[in-house]
Amino acid sequence: MAPLEDILVLDFSTLLPGPLATLFLAEAGAKVIKIERPGQGDEMRSYLPALDGEGINFAMLNRGKRSIALDLKDPASRRVLMPLLQRADVVVEQFRPGVMARLGLGYEDIRKIRPDVVYCSISGWGSNGPKAHQAAHDLNFMAETGVLGLSVGADGAPILPPILAGDIAGGAYPAMINILLALRRRDRSGEGAWLDLAMGENLYPFLYWALGNAHALDLWPAPGAETVTGGSPRYQIYRTRDGRHIAAAPLEDKFWATFTALIGLPEAFVDDGRDPAASRVAVAARIAMQDAAHWQGVFAGKDVCCSLVLSLQEALADPHWAARGIFGQSIEIAGKSFPSLPSIIAPVLRGAGVAPRAPGLGADGARV
Structure with missing residues (x-):
């Protein structure tokens, strides 16, 4: 039995952090239903590159999920959504703070329908504080937490990172971890939870070495001068x-x-x-x-x-990855099959297999 095969997840999120988190949940057996806007759907659907009009990034992050298209501003659509809300174990949303509440779909609204729901809100800066409604992308999270300024090139300017650490390490991973912890607590107490996750602040654990020195000894790191940022010949x-x-x-x-x-x-x-x-x-x-x-x-x-x-x-091409089988799962787009994202879920905890295709926009509306 996959650990989450009895869990229903309603995913209102788009782009990267939320969809990657719910992909992990799907790989552990959960049934994930994407709630998308009619016509456009998840913005990632239109991102390039694409195969026959199907966005590769979207397909990588959303394989094995189901999709229904609903206008959340339409009361009739919300009524259609009601049976799913009554059954949902987990709700994931990634709007700016307050948006879901204005739609009548905030945590307090859903808790009246499903008292033990685990409701995960992913935002850039959290639900409160001066930056709560400030727009940002991954580069901004790293810039405004001090991460970006620590690694510099030969000219002293910060180096553009090649990975989206804020979205993934600060968003998707904490979302999955906290959802699983909240489900575990619910198993024992019957309580649901609202998880208020901020991608920016979740980057600070990566600076443990700098924070310890700064707070305890008032030794603040200099750009490019510390052990892991260029100051040592050993790194x-x-x-x-x-x-x-x-x-x-x-x-x-x-x-x-x-x-x-x-x-x-x-x-x-x-x-x-x-x-x-x-x-x-x-x-x-x-x-x-x-x-x-x-x-x-x-x-x-x-x-x-x-x-x-x-x-x-x-x-x-490293044979180590082949020996580990990390690219053993496939994804299908426009008739072409190629390796999917490696799963971070240990093989013993994965479901029977996540379907290799991402859903078409609203493709599962009638069935769901």
């Missing part, structure tokens, strides 16, 4: 002779000793505590003397925590 990206890059993270002394011996670092720079910048320059000079393939051979089988920086195409 750096070094350029090879042929223009590739080595990600070197021999942080612990045992790894550092092996690493410096393998690259032939002059003894004067091995004690990097005396002058970290000089040691960093010396390591860079050694790495730059050889091609990437040489260093791969030198580091192979050694505990040095060093990796060649791969392109995504190179990374996906």
